[in-house]
Amino acid sequence: MNSSASPLTPRLGLAALLKASFKPLRLAISLSLATLVAVVLNPIFETSFLSVLGRTVFVGVVVLLAFDIAGHWPLRWVPRWVAQLLAVCLAAPLATMLAYLWIVNGDVRRFLQHEGLLSGFMFISAASLIVGLILALGVLYRQRDHQARAQELAFALERSTLEKQALDARLRLLHAQIEPHFLFNTLANVQQLVESGSPRAAPVLQSLIAYLRAAVPTFSDQNTTLGTEMTLVNAYLELMRMRMPDRLEFNVASSPELAALRFPPMALLTLVENAVHHGIDPSETGGRIGVEAREQAGAVEVSVTDTGVGMSETAASGTGLNNLRERLRAFFGDAAQLQMLDEPPHGLKAVIVFPKG
Numbered sequence: 390m391n392s393s394a395s396p397l398t399p400r401l402g403l404a405a406l407l408k409a410s411f412k413p414l415r416l417a418i419s420l421s422l423a424t425l426v427a428v429v430l431n432p433i434f435e436t437s438f439l440s441v442l443g444r445t446v447f448v449g450v451v452v453l454l455a456f457d458i459a460g461h462w463p464l465r466w467v468p469r470w471v472a473q474l475l476a477v478c479l480a481a482p483l484a485t486m487l488a489y490l491w492i493v494n495g496d497v498r499r500f501l502q503h504e505g506l507l508s509g510f511m512f513i514s515a516a517s518l519i520v521g522l523i524l525a526l527g528v529l530y531r532q533r534d535h536q537a538r539a540q541e542l543a544f545a546l547e548r549s550t551l552e553k554q555a556l557d558a559r560l561r562l563l564h565a566q567i568e569p570h571f572l573f574n575t576l577a578n579v580q581q582l583v584e585s586g587s588p589r590a591a592p593v594l595q596s597l598i599a600y601l602r603a604a605v606p607t608f609s610d611q612n613t614t615l616g617t618e619m620t621l622v623n624a625y626l627e628l629m630r631m632r633m634p635d636r637l638e639f640n641v642a643s644s645p646e647l648a649a650l651r652f653p654p655m656a657l658l659t660l661v662e663n664a665v666h667h668g669i670d671p672s673e674t675g676g677r678i679g680v681e682a683r684e685q686a687g688a689v690e691v692s693v694t695d696t697g698v699g700m701s702e703t704a705a706s707g708t709g710l711n712n713l714r715e716r717l718r719a720f721f722g723d724a725a726q727l728q729m730l731d732e733p734p735h736g737l738k739a740v741i742v743f744p745k746g
Contacts, residue, residue, distance in 0.1 A: 415453070422524070423449035426516050434509055444509075448484040448517045455480035456525055470529050477525045481517040485510055578632050589631060596628045615682060615691070616648025618657040622680055625658060629665050636675025637665070643682035647689060650745065653720045659713050660693040660739045668697025668737055676736065689745050696736040717741065 423445040430445070431438050459476035460469060489510050493499045500506050579597055582590040619641055626639040661680060669676045676696035683690055710727070717725040725743040732738045 416450075419449045419453050420446060422520055426513075426520060430512055430516060433512060435505065436509075441513075444485070444488045444513055445517070447488050448481060448513060451484035451487075452477055452480045452517060452521045455484075456521075456528075470532075473529065474522065474525055477521040478518065481521050482514040485514040485517060488513075578629075582632065589634075593628065593631045596631055613652055613654040614648060615643065615650045615652040615657075615689075618652050618654070619643050619648070619680070619682065622657050622661050625661060626665075626678065626680075633669075633675065636672075637669055637678070638676075639678040639680070641680045643680075644684065647682050647684060650689065651720075652691075653716050656713055656716060656720075656741070657691060657693070659710070660741070663710065663739070664693050664695035664697065664737065668695035668699075670697075672697045684745060687745060688742055691741040692738055694732055694736065694738045696732070699731060699735045699737055717743070 424442060426449075427438065427442040427445040431441050434441050455476040456473050459472040462472065489500055489506055490497070493503075493506070500510075576597075579590065579594055582593055623641045626637070626641065630637045630639065657680070661678065664678050669678065678696075679692075679694040681690075681692050681694075710729075714727050717727055721743040725741070728740040728742070730738040730740065
């Protein structure tokens with residue numbers, strides 16, 4: 390006996406219920422148990438084994454059907470498992486009674502006056518009731534176990550969904566803090582050129598417009614890739630080199646197979662901007678910025694190296710870098726790292742390390 394009924398199971402039609410109850414495996418189990426009961430009781434009866442088997446099979450099928458009907462019946466005033474156990478307790482003697490009434494052609498008086506029929510009724514009813522209750526309890530235990538597992542999986546899925554929503558909200562908040570910071574700094578550079586009357590103001594402004602036309606659509610995109618970030622960084626450094634052509638050189642290099650990896654938007658640009666404003670700008674002679682992405686030992690290393698004034702003369706880690714650490718942790722988990730290293734003889738190297746998977 391087995392049942393798929395649960396507190397969440399919808400009411401089934403008669404055809405669907407019969408189909409669910411009499412699946413080949415379940416029917417085979419019921420017939421096997423009915424045969425076993427017939428074998429055990431056969432020595433007690435004077436009739437043939439086939440006659441006893443017919444009665445036990447009939448009772449077994451009726452008990453199985455009653456158990457399933459009670460499992461799908463819309464009962465609100467009694468727990469479903471109680472209804473199923475009561476159905477077994479009622480179905481076993483009633484089905485046995487129907488089998489014996491069929492034998493005596495519905496003659497109740499003959500049945501009540503025949504000692505052999507009464508004793509056979511008692512034996513088959515008792516055996517069917519005991520076997521039916523044992524199986525019903527086993528099935529109900531399995532149902533409860535399956536329901537507990539399903540509920541646990543549902544809770545885990547809901548918790549995972551809520552955590553993802555919270556993570557997305559956190560990333561959007563951190564990203565929103567980065568965007569105006571970058572834009573205002575870039576516009577301040579253009580303002581300096583305009584106020585100083587530099588002939589490079591117009592070309593730089595044109596480059597800025599072209600850059601923003603390409604970059605702004607990615608601000609709200611949470612599915613940016615490392616390749617996209619490398620492209621934006623290259624455009625940004627081109628813009629900065631127009632602002633200070635004699636003081637800035639740069640190189641951007643990345644393996645093509647890493648271009649499709651997901652990467653936090655504006656994360657790499659934050660490090661490059663930090664290298665420009667805190668490394669190259671304060672240096673009298675300017676310097677060089679190298680941006681590289683490579684795979685090493687199953688992890689990806691993205692580095693920004695500058696030959697500027699170095700860590701000793703660079704402002705301490707501020708909002709931008711703290712924000713970046715939070716964004717990396719939210720995006721990649723605790724496996725992500727942001728390392729700030731001295732680069733002899735002078736300069737700074739910022740390295741983002743995250744798992745490739």
